[in-house]
Amino acid sequence: MGFFDFIGKVVFIALILFGILYFTNGLDFLSGKISLDPEAIRASPYVNKIVYDDIEIRQFTASVTKGCPSGDKECQLNKVFRHVVENYNYYSDPVGKELIQSPYETREVEGGDCEDFSILMNSMLESIGIKTYLVLTDDHAYSLACGIDPGKLRDYVEESIIEVYATDSEFSRDNDIVYDDGDIYIRETYNLDFVVDSFTTYYFGGDGSEITDPFLSEKLDYSITFSSPVDMYVVSGRGEYEKLAKSETFSAYSECTELGALSVDDECTIGTYGGIAISNDNLERVHVQMKLDVYMKYNPQEFLKDITITSYSINGASCVVLDGTSGKFGYPGLNPAELKGKKVAVDPKTKEIIYLE
Template sequence: MKHLIGSIFFGLILLFVFNTFIKKDEENKSIKMPPPEERINFSPRKIVGVPARFAAYERAVDPHLAEVRELALSLASDCGIDTECKVARIYRFVQEKVRYLSDPAEYELIQRPERTMALMAGDCEDLAILTASLLLSLDVQTELVAIPGHMYAMACGVDPKRLYDMVSAEYRDAGSGFSKTFTLQNGSKWYSSFREFRKRSSFRIEIESSADADVYLLPEREELDRFLRRENFTYMTYCSRENIRERTLTCDIEPGNYLAVTSDERSFVQVRIISEIKNRFDRIRVYNRNGVKCIPLDAAIKGEMVVPGMESENAELRDKSFIPLIR
């Protein structure tokens, strides 16, 4: 009898363990992870050198995929052997067309390039992997650059001056800047600051008004406050006009300046402020990697005023890893 009870008890334990295993297995199967991605634990530790964790990113770069090659060739169809043309076309496509999409909290999903192309979205690592894959498929020497919490691609063997000329032509009619339409009446006022620019920059300012309007470039906040209070104020004459309805001004503007518009009549006004292409090239960086000039391509930086060579503020960190890629 004791043996029988012991056998029954042991059998119940085995049945419980078996059911628990089956339930866990079904739960795991219900979690659908895209097959092209690798799922790794996220660690906030500092990155030093090129640790083994970057192997997954290297494996994800694939310039030999048919869809990658087809897209790269279509983007650079008229570039021939011009490396700078290839870099400009590939970067502009990823930076402008592929949106930024964060990973789930506490995990990093590493997408292969075909997955990012299918979604037309990914985080900084995914955009870097796609950029690198496209460039390598066009035989452009490429590396990945990693800093804590961020990654981007870098094109090497590039002539910065030729790239400047190429991007100047590519972006000339891109309309970088912003347009604002508003209504003024009975002496109401509108203004805009230039705080996002860190140094003196050149702008083209286009103004259209249905009635006479006054446009002033004010040197500082104190003068703006006087302008808004209808007191006497100081303005910069080279970029100010009164009683205009349509005018285009080209002005060098400091970060602390303000552009202000007013009218004594009811008027519909459109102001378009366009950053000259040279402003953006003041912010690019060139790396010398073993005697070869390289340009960072951070496609995760979004916006109309972004060009190849720009880096985020975090890229100033010295804790930076360079990951060479082989085609």
């Protein structure tokens, strides 16, 4: 092989490599934003799909984060994350092909894989001024969102997780759940129709034991009618009722006591498994119709005790992990488990490579 033939082949191979880099990375390669680092080259097809300044993405993100206080990045981040995990399905790539979707395509398909979810979240967050990174491992992709206060974010995360368990979980399907302003109640409903004999008492309720975890309190919500005036009490349990029945001194919740009542429509919150006592001092029997809802307030810490907000410090900023494949019980900061290989964070704009851990 002659010298010029050798030089010609070298130039030919260089042109082929140049063409590959140019067509996969375009102007980023010419401007020097893409390095020849193998990790940077590997990441380029993904980061090149991230959109930064598209008005359609910005408008869509604004609608998703509506209701957040102005400039509240933690609220915005949580809402973007909840939108992705609650509205998109996981779809694997076609057999034998790496299909990388744009954020528009992921929205249209209403699903994708880990790279597609990360591209969508990064695009949405970047459109409202939240700095992001794309993280690649040997078998997974996820995002980082930077400039986030993990402590403040946790407040939003806890609120979201409580709501998910209260409204869309095995826990909520197995119980009659009432979710009220961040509080979870397990409800039991009773419709009673009975008679109280003259000069006797009646009791419906618990044994008076203290309420313990996972419950915090008991709320009795009742609507009762009586055919003749009676005295009605909410007592801490059967023990106090038995004192009443024996005409002994007993304790009752004074704010929930109704004397000479023909009807009662009220609620009473107590700290024991208590109930309702009725005393009939009339000469005739009294017909009683009672609708009673018993609400046991559930301790939400049962759902929150394992939450850990994972973040990394990058260039002085706290960057929180976002795994779009973690599902509706996932949350911003949930660290993906059992990842293979190095965790390589890529700045989508500068193509800077950062090795995590």
